[in-house]
Amino acid sequence: MKKLLFGLIVALMAGSLLSWDWAKTQFSPVNKADVVECLNMETQQAYKLEASTPNFAALHPAPIVINPENLLGKMIQFDAADGKQANAYFIPAKKKTKKWLVVIQEWWGLNDNIKLESDKYYSALGDMNVIAVDMYDGKVAATPDSAMKLMRGADMGRMAAIIQGAIKKAGADASIYSVGWCFGGMWSLQTAILAGPQAKGTVMYYGRPETNMEKLKSIKCDIIGFFGNQDQAPSPAMVNEFEKNMKDAGKNLSVNRYEANHGFANPSNPSFNPTATADAYAKAIAFLKAH
Numbered sequence: 001m002k003k004l005l006f007g008l009i010v011a012l013m014a015g016s017l018l019s020w021d022w023a024k025t026q027f028s029p030v031n032k033a034d035v036v037e038c039l040n041m042e043t044q045q046a047y048k049l050e051a052s053t054p055n056f057a058a059l060h061p062a063p064i065v066i067n068p069e070n071l072l073g074k075m076i077q078f079d080a081a082d083g084k085q086a087n088a089y090f091i092p093a094k095k096k097t098k099k100w101l102v103v104i105q106e107w108w109g110l111n112d113n114i115k116l117e118s119d120k121y122y123s124a125l126g127d128m129n130v131i132a133v134d135m136y137d138g139k140v141a142a143t144p145d146s147a148m149k150l151m152r153g154a155d156m157g158r159m160a161a162i163i164q165g166a167i168k169k170a171g172a173d174a175s176i177y178s179v180g181w182c183f184g185g186m187w188s189l190q191t192a193i194l195a196g197p198q199a200k201g202t203v204m205y206y207g208r209p210e211t212n213m214e215k216l217k218s219i220k221c222d223i224i225g226f227f228g229n230q231d232q233a234p235s236p237a238m239v240n241e242f243e244k245n246m247k248d249a250g251k252n253l254s255v256n257r258y259e260a261n262h263g264f265a266n267p268s269n270p271s272f273n274p275t276a277t278a279d280a281y282a283k284a285i286a287f288l289k290a291h
Contacts, residue, residue, distance in 0.1 A: 042211070042212060043186070043190075043208060043209075043210050043211060043212065044156040044159070044160075044186070044190070045156060046208065047183070047186050047208045048151060048152075048154055048156060050208070050233060051107055051148070051151040051183065052148055052151050052152045053148075054148075056148075056233055057144035057145070057147065057148050058144070059232075059233060059261070059262040059263060059271075060106075060107065060108075060144050060147065060182075060262075060263060060269070061144070061268075061269060061270055062142060062143050062144065062268075063108055063111065063113060063142070063266070063268040063269075064267070064268035065142070066112045066113065066116070067112065068112050068115065068116055071115055071116075071119060072091045072118075072119045072122060072123075073089045073090050073091035073115065073118060073119065073122075073130065073132075074089070074090060075087060075088070075089055075090070076088055076089075076090045078165055078166065078169045079165050079168070079169070080158070080161040080162045080164070080165035081160070081161040081162075081164035081165050081168065082157070082158060082161035084158075084161075086133065086134065086137070086161075086162045086165050086166075087110070087133075087134035087137065087138060088110075088131045088132055088133045088134055088166065089103075089110060089114070089115050089118055089131070089132040089134070090129075090130070090131050090132075091118060091119065091122045091129070091130040091131075092129055093126075093127060093128055093129045094126075095127065097127050097128065097129065098170075098171065098173055098174045098175055099127060099128045099129065099174070099175045099177065099200075100128070100129045100130075100131060100166075100170040100174050100175065100176055100177065101121060101122075101125065101128050101129070101130045101131070101177045101178065101179065101288070102131055102132075102133060102163070102166055102167075102176060102177070102178040102179075102188075102191050103117065103118045103121065103130060103131065103132035103133070103178075103179055103180065103184075104132070104133060104135065104163075104178065104179070104180030104181075104183075104184030104185075104187045104188050104191070105132070105133075105134075105135055105136075105180070105181075105183065105184050106180075106181045106182045106183055106184055106263075106266065107141070107147050107150075107151060107182060107183040108140060108141045108142075108147055109134070109135070109136045109139055109140035109141055109147075109150065110132060110133070110134040110135070110136070110140065111140050113266065113267075113268065114132055114184075115132065117132075117181075118130050118132045120281075121179065121285070121288075124285045125285065125288060125289065128177075129170070131166055131169070131170075133162050133163065133166050134162070135159050135162060135183075135187070136150055136154075137158075151183075159187065160190070160194065163187065163190065163191050163194050164194055167191075167194065167195050167198065170198075172198075174198060175198065175200040176191070176195040176198045176199050176200060177199075177200055177201045177202070177203075177288055177291070178191040178192060178195075178199075178201075178202050178203065179202075179203040179204075179205075179284065179288075180203075180204060180205065180207060181205040181206070181207070181263075181265060181266065182205065182206055182207060182262070182263065183207070184205075184207065185204035185205045185206055185207020185208070185225075186204070186207035186208040186209075187207070188202050188203060188204045188207060189202060189204050189207060189209065189210055189223065190210070192219050192220075192221055192223065193210070193215050193218055193219060195220075195221075196218070196220060197220045198220075199219070199220050199221040200221050200291050201221050201222055201224075201287060201288055201291035202221055202222070202223045202224070203224050203225075203226075203284045203287065203288065204223065204224075204225045204226070205225075205226045205265050205280065206226065206227050206228060206231055206233075206234065206262055206263070206264075206265075207225075207234070208233070208234055208238075209225075209234060209238060209239065209241070209242035209245075210242075211241070211242075211245065213245060213248070213249060216245055216246060216249040216251060217249045217250070217251075219249070219251050221291070222251075222252040222253075222254070222287075222291060223246070223251070223252065223253045223254070224253075224254045224256070224283065224284065224287045225239070225242075225253065225254070225255050225256065226256045226258070226265070226276075226280040226283075226284070227239045227255065227256070227257050227258070228257070228258055228259075228260035228261050228262060228264050228271075228273075228276075229257050229258065229259050229260070230259065230260060230261040230262075231260075231261055231262040232262070233262055236257075239255060239257070242255075243255055254287070256279075256280060256283060258273060258276035258279070258280070259276075260273040260276045261273075264276050264277060265277045265280060265281075
């Protein structure tokens, strides 16, 4: 009887120890929302990694310093989706309208070149509120090295919150359009995704395409893109894949290719191609007016 009791006690102690050891090695349950958020930021993070490399920086010589006079807009603040304040260069339409164009900077930041582009689109479109969002919260790079540092410290979640805040500022019944270059081209496409049914037309200049098919299927508007055949960020192969994925997703994408390199639409880039730039701009304006 004593032997049986002793064996029982040993078995109970062993079971307790095994249970304690198993519990120590277990991780907390995976939160589905965290997994979705990780997938949602996949493309942004891929861009961040690429844009933090010297090879990518080599595609972006320091921009020309310009001091424009008589700009049409002014700097404003608005609430981002994360509860913090965000900045933007804003040009209100002359007459009340529900049409809003979200303009998104290159990796340099919201500099004078982007403000001039905003003025240009505003003047061409007329009946449109134009808001050029400040994705770096006031920081602007003047050299490739400083742009790389900004990109390495970039919070993609914060940037998504800035875009969402701009969409909210436009209003629940607003029609959202977007345009951006390089970094901004990638975010222009992301804006179409974030805006959902409010998105009415997206223009992207040589921006990194989205690869997540579920996100592409969620797009509710037409997309027009301008890419250089000599570019490697994104490369022609990436653009081909983007075309295929959009077709498979049942979405309308118009791809325009030029014998040009990365940054061909930026006058301060040695790869600037005035012919390609003029053609792309004319098509972008025609696309936005048609939508």
